[in-house]
Amino acid sequence: MIKVGVSIMYHPRRADRIPPLVRACAPLDAVPVRDPDPGGAPSPLRTAKRAWAQIQDGVTHHMVLQDDIALAPGFAEQVSEAVARHPEDGVSFYSHWNSPQNSYLVRRAAVAGASYAPLSLTEWTPCQGFVLPVDRARDLAAYLAEIPDDVQDDDEMVVIFCRKQGIPVVATVPHLVDHGVDETIVGHQGELRATVFAPGERTPTAHWTGRTAADPGPYTVELLESRCGIRMVDRDPVEHKFAWHWYDACSLVGVDPRAVLDAAAPHIGGLPDALVPAATEVWAAGHLLGADAAGHPPVPPGGGPFTRHAIGSWVDSAWPGRTGRCSAAPAGTSSSPLGSPPCGTASHTREAAMADELRERAAAMARREAAAQLRPAPFVPTDGTGTLVAVRLVACRSCGARPGERHWTPPFAPDGSGATPRGPRLAMLACEAVTARAVLPIVRTAERFPELREARFQTRAVLWDALSPATPPAEALAVVDDSERWIDAPGEPPDGDAARTLPASTRPHRGPRGWRWHRADLVPHFLSPHRNLPTRIGEHYAAELRAALRTGHEGS
The missing domain is CATH 3.90.550.10 (Spore Coat Polysaccharide Biosynthesis Protein SpsA; Chain A)
Incomplete structure (x- = not known):
C-alpha cells in the first residue's frame, strides 16, 4: 500500500x-x-x-x-x-x-x-x-x-x-x-x-x-517574447539563447514551413495588422506541437482534456516581460519605409542570368551558413545573459530606411547602451533582422579568442548595400563570399581594417503590414532584405541550405 x-x-x-x-x-x-x-x-x-x-x-x-x-x-x-x-x-x-x-x-x-x-x-x-x-x-x-x-x-x-x-x-x-x-x-x-x-x-x-506520453524527442518548441523557436536537444546545452527561428529549422524536424503558413492563412489573414506577427508565432508553435504529438498516437480529436490549459499557459508565458527568461530574436518597431512586398525590386536589383558561377558561389555560401549554425551553442544560464552582440543599425541606400529604436533581447544589445562594455559589434541595415542562431559564430568566436572580444562584424546586406550598383552580380557576390571566409580561420585578422561579414541569411524588419506582407517577410533571403538577385539564385541557395542543414544535423 x-x-x-x-x-x-x-x-x-x-x-x-x-x-x-x-x-x-x-x-x-x-x-x-x-x-x-x-x-x-x-x-x-x-x-x-x-x-x-x-x-x-x-x-x-x-x-x-x-x-x-x-x-x-x-x-x-x-x-x-x-x-x-x-x-x-x-x-x-x-x-x-x-x-x-x-x-x-x-x-x-x-x-x-x-x-x-x-x-x-x-x-x-x-x-x-x-x-x-x-x-x-x-x-x-x-x-x-x-x-x-x-x-x-x-x-x-x-x-x-x-x-x-x-x-x-x-x-x-x-x-x-x-x-x-x-x-x-x-x-x-x-x-x-x-x-x-x-x-x-x-x-x-x-x-x-492513464497512460504515459512518448519519451522525449530530438527537439522542443519554445514560445518566448512572442516568438516561436525550435531547440535541438542533442546538439546544444539545455540553457542557451540561440534557438532556431521556427521557419529555418522546420526542415530539421520534418515539417514544411509553407504548410504551416497555408494552414494559418484562413485564421490569421483577416486579423488586424498589429496582431498578425504574434498570432503567426503562436500558430507556428501550436502547429509544430500538434505535428509532434500526432507522431506518437493515439491523440484524441481536438487534443486531451487539458490541452486548453497547456496552450493557454504557453501564450500567457510568451508575452514580453512575463517569462523571467529572454527571447532568442530581436523585436521592435522598424523605421523602414519598405514600400512593397519583398518579392519586388529595389534601386539596384540585378537582373542577372542564372550563371554557373553564381550558382556555385551561392551553394558554397549556403554550406558555410549551415556549418556555422550547426555548431553547438554556448551554455548560458536561464537567468543569465552570456556574451552579448551589440548591434549598430545603419541606413539602407536601397530603401532609405534610417536607424530607429528597437527592443533587443539576449544575445542582442543596442550598441552604445552600456550593456556591452566589452563585446563584439555587428553592423546591420535598419531594414533587416537576423536571428539569434545567426550570430552564434560571432559569440563563439568572441568567447574562444580573447583578442576578438570586441571585433567588428557586419551582415551580408550591409556589405552588399555598400557595393556600387554598377558592380556585376558575380563580382559583387564574390566580394561578399570572400569577406566571410574568416569563419574558416576565425583567429586570423581580416585584410586591413575591414569588418568580418556574418555568414547568415536575413529578413526584412518593419512595422506590422498585414498577413500578406508578414508571410512574405518570414521567408529568409541569403543576401539582402531586398532580394537583390534573381529569384532563382535565392531559391537555389535555400535548397542548398536545407540540404546542408539536414546532412550536417543527421551526421552529427
Whole structure:
C-alpha cells in the first residue's frame, strides 16, 4: 500500500506560509524543515539536504515540497493515485511554464491526452513538489550531503542523481503544484507558473490510471517574447539563447514551413495588422506541437482534456516581460519605409542570368551558413545573459530606411547602451533582422579568442548595400563570399581594417503590414532584405541550405 511522507523545506522569512501548506497536505503528514543557516548565502540545496534526509517511519515514498507553492484541491488523494501508477519512478507535480525542455514535454503530453509526461534527464528536475520511492530518497539524501552548499540549486543536482541512477522521472498532467510570482530565495525573477495547472477542475480518479506520453524527442518548441523557436536537444546545452527561428529549422524536424503558413492563412489573414506577427508565432508553435504529438498516437480529436490549459499557459508565458527568461530574436518597431512586398525590386536589383558561377558561389555560401549554425551553442544560464552582440543599425541606400529604436533581447544589445562594455559589434541595415542562431559564430568566436572580444562584424546586406550598383552580380557576390571566409580561420585578422561579414541569411524588419506582407517577410533571403538577385539564385541557395542543414544535423 502506498504511504507518502512529506517534508516542506522553508526559509524563515516565509514561515507564515507553512501552516496553510501543512493543512493543504492533509491527511498526508507534512513536516516543516527549516533552512539551517537562513542568514548565510542563499542556497536551496542547503535546506534540501535536510528535507530529503528527514524521512518518516513506515512510508513507502518521500516527497519534498518548497515553501513558495500553491497546491491543487484534493492534493493528497491525487498524489497517492499518481504515485501508485508510477511506484518505482520519480514523480514531479510541477514544471516551469517555459523551461527549455520539460514545459514542452508536458504540453505535448497534454495534447496527446496522456496523464503523465516523461521529463528530460538533462534539464533540471522540477523540485517544487517531487517524490521518490523511500530507498531512492535515502540515496538522494546521501548524494546531496556530499555536495557543497554553495552549489545552491538542488534541482540541478537531482537530475544528475536520477540520470546516474537510471531513475525515470515523470510529471503529472495536470500539475498538482503551482509556483508563486515572488522572487526566489536565490534571486530567480519573473513569473514561474506551472505549465498545466487546473485548480478549478477536479481531475477524475480514473485519469491517474492513464497512460504515459512518448519519451522525449530530438527537439522542443519554445514560445518566448512572442516568438516561436525550435531547440535541438542533442546538439546544444539545455540553457542557451540561440534557438532556431521556427521557419529555418522546420526542415530539421520534418515539417514544411509553407504548410504551416497555408494552414494559418484562413485564421490569421483577416486579423488586424498589429496582431498578425504574434498570432503567426503562436500558430507556428501550436502547429509544430500538434505535428509532434500526432507522431506518437493515439491523440484524441481536438487534443486531451487539458490541452486548453497547456496552450493557454504557453501564450500567457510568451508575452514580453512575463517569462523571467529572454527571447532568442530581436523585436521592435522598424523605421523602414519598405514600400512593397519583398518579392519586388529595389534601386539596384540585378537582373542577372542564372550563371554557373553564381550558382556555385551561392551553394558554397549556403554550406558555410549551415556549418556555422550547426555548431553547438554556448551554455548560458536561464537567468543569465552570456556574451552579448551589440548591434549598430545603419541606413539602407536601397530603401532609405534610417536607424530607429528597437527592443533587443539576449544575445542582442543596442550598441552604445552600456550593456556591452566589452563585446563584439555587428553592423546591420535598419531594414533587416537576423536571428539569434545567426550570430552564434560571432559569440563563439568572441568567447574562444580573447583578442576578438570586441571585433567588428557586419551582415551580408550591409556589405552588399555598400557595393556600387554598377558592380556585376558575380563580382559583387564574390566580394561578399570572400569577406566571410574568416569563419574558416576565425583567429586570423581580416585584410586591413575591414569588418568580418556574418555568414547568415536575413529578413526584412518593419512595422506590422498585414498577413500578406508578414508571410512574405518570414521567408529568409541569403543576401539582402531586398532580394537583390534573381529569384532563382535565392531559391537555389535555400535548397542548398536545407540540404546542408539536414546532412550536417543527421551526421552529427
